[in-house]
Amino acid sequence: MFIRQMTYLVALARERHFGRAADACNVTQPTLSSGLKALERELDMRLVIREPRFMGLTPEGERVVEWAGQILADYESLKQDVEVFRGGLRGTLHLGVIPAAMPAVARLTGPFSARYPQVAIDVQSMTSVEIQRGLDRFEIDAGLTYLENEPLSHARKMALYRERYLFVTNRAGPCANSQAITWQDAVNENLCLLNESMQNRRVLNNIAHSIGLELAPSVTTNSFLAVCSHVSTGNWSSIIPHTFAYIFAGCEDLALIDLVEPVHSQMIGVVASDRDPLSPVARALLACAGRLDLDAELAQGPLELAS
Numbered sequence: 001m002f003i004r005q006m007t008y009l010v011a012l013a014r015e016r017h018f019g020r021a022a023d024a025c026n027v028t029q030p031t032l033s034s035g036l037k038a039l040e041r042e043l044d045m046r047l048v049i050r051e052p053r054f055m056g057l058t059p060e061g062e063r064v065v066e067w068a069g070q071i072l073a074d075y076e077s078l079k080q081d082v083e084v085f086r087g088g089l090r091g092t093l094h095l096g097v098i099p100a101a102m103p104a105v106a107r108l109t110g111p112f113s114a115r116y117p118q119v120a121i122d123v124q125s126m127t128s129v130e131i132q133r134g135l136d137r138f139e140i141d142a143g144l145t146y147l148e149n150e151p152l153s154h155a156r157k158m159a160l161y162r163e164r165y166l167f168v169t170n171r172a173g174p175c176a177n178s179q180a181i182t183w184q185d186a187v188n189e190n191l192c193l194l195n196e197s198m199q200n201r202r203v204l205n206n207i208a209h210s211i212g213l214e215l216a217p218s219v220t221t222n223s224f225l226a227v228c229s230h231v232s233t234g235n236w237s238s239i240i241p242h243t244f245a246y247i248f249a250g251c252e253d254l255a256l257i258d259l260v261e262p263v264h265s266q267m268i269g270v271v272a273s274d275r276d277p278l279s280p281v282a283r284a285l286l287a288c289a290g291r292l293d294l295d296a297e298l299a300q301g302p303l304e305l306a307s
Helices: 002-015 018-025 029-043 059-086 099-104 106-115 128-136 199-210 224-232 242-248 280-290 294-299
Strands: 048-050 054-057 091-097 119-125 142-146 155-163 165-170 180-182 192-194 219-221 238-241 254-260 266-273
Touching (some): 002 029, 002 059, 018 029, 054 059, 059 091, 059 280, 091 280, 099 106, 099 142, 099 155, 099 224, 099 238, 099 242, 099 266, 106 119, 106 280, 106 294, 128 266, 142 199, 142 280, 155 280, 155 294, 165 242, 192 199, 192 224, 192 238, 224 238, 238 242, 242 254, 266 280
Parallel strands (some): 091 119, 192 219
Antiparallel strands (some): 048 054, 142 266, 165 254
16 A cells, blocks of 8 residues: 555656546546545655645655655566566566667667567657656666766666767768768758757767867757758758668668768767666666677668768
C-alpha cells in the first residue's frame, strides 16, 4: 500500500492535476485522493495543497516526491533483479537520446535487445538537459548524449563513438563537387541549423568561435527532421553529425562533404545514474555498450556519400 501511495504522489507531482494523475495510475480520483490522505497520515505531515482543486505541493511534499521517486525506482529495480532468477532479465529499459545520436541508437539497442529479448525498450528523444533531469528524477534508466562538451553531473559514463561533422548541400550547389570544405566557407552558406537549446548547436558554436567565426543560420529548429526538410529543397545547406550519412543514404540530390580547418570530433556515450546498486537494465546496458566498437562500425557505413 505504501508503494501505491508513493506512486500516486509522484504522478500528481508530474501531472499537476488530480484527474490526470488518477488516469495515469489507472484508478479513480477518489481512490487517488484517499491514498494521498493516507500517506499524509502515515508521515504526519501535509503534502498536497487543496483548495479544493490541486494548487501545488507543500515544501514537505516536494521533498517527499524526491524520496518517492528514488523509492519507486529502487522497488522497480528490486523486482527486475529477482526476476533474473526466474528466467532472465525482464522489464523496460527507458532510454533518453539526444537528437544528434538518434541515427546510431539502434547500434546499441540492437545488441542489447538480442542479448535481453524479454526487456522492452522505450527510446525518447531528449535534450542533454532533459536527460540529466530524467536521471535525477529516476524517469529514465540511461541516456545517450555528449560526454565532454557539457558533462552531466552525478552520472557514470561509457564512451561509444566520436561524432564528426559533415557539410550537407544540394548536388547542384557550388560546393557539391568539393572533397572537403572549410568552416570559413561553410558558415558563409545559407544554413539551416539546430537552435541553441540543443547541445549539438552549442558544440558547433564553440567550434566556430574557436577560429573566430560566428554561425548565422537563416533557419533554426529543434528537430533534425526539419533540417532534413529544408536541405532537401536545395535552398539551404547544413552542418550535421557524420552518423546522419546513414539517414541520407540513397538521397542522390544531396552531397555530404567533410568539414576541415578544423577537423573536430565530440565523444558520444551512455550515461546512467551514479548510484549503487544500479538498476539491472542500466547495468546490463552499460555492459553491452562496453562490448561494442561503434567507432569502427560507423566508419564502415555509407560515408562514401561524403566524397
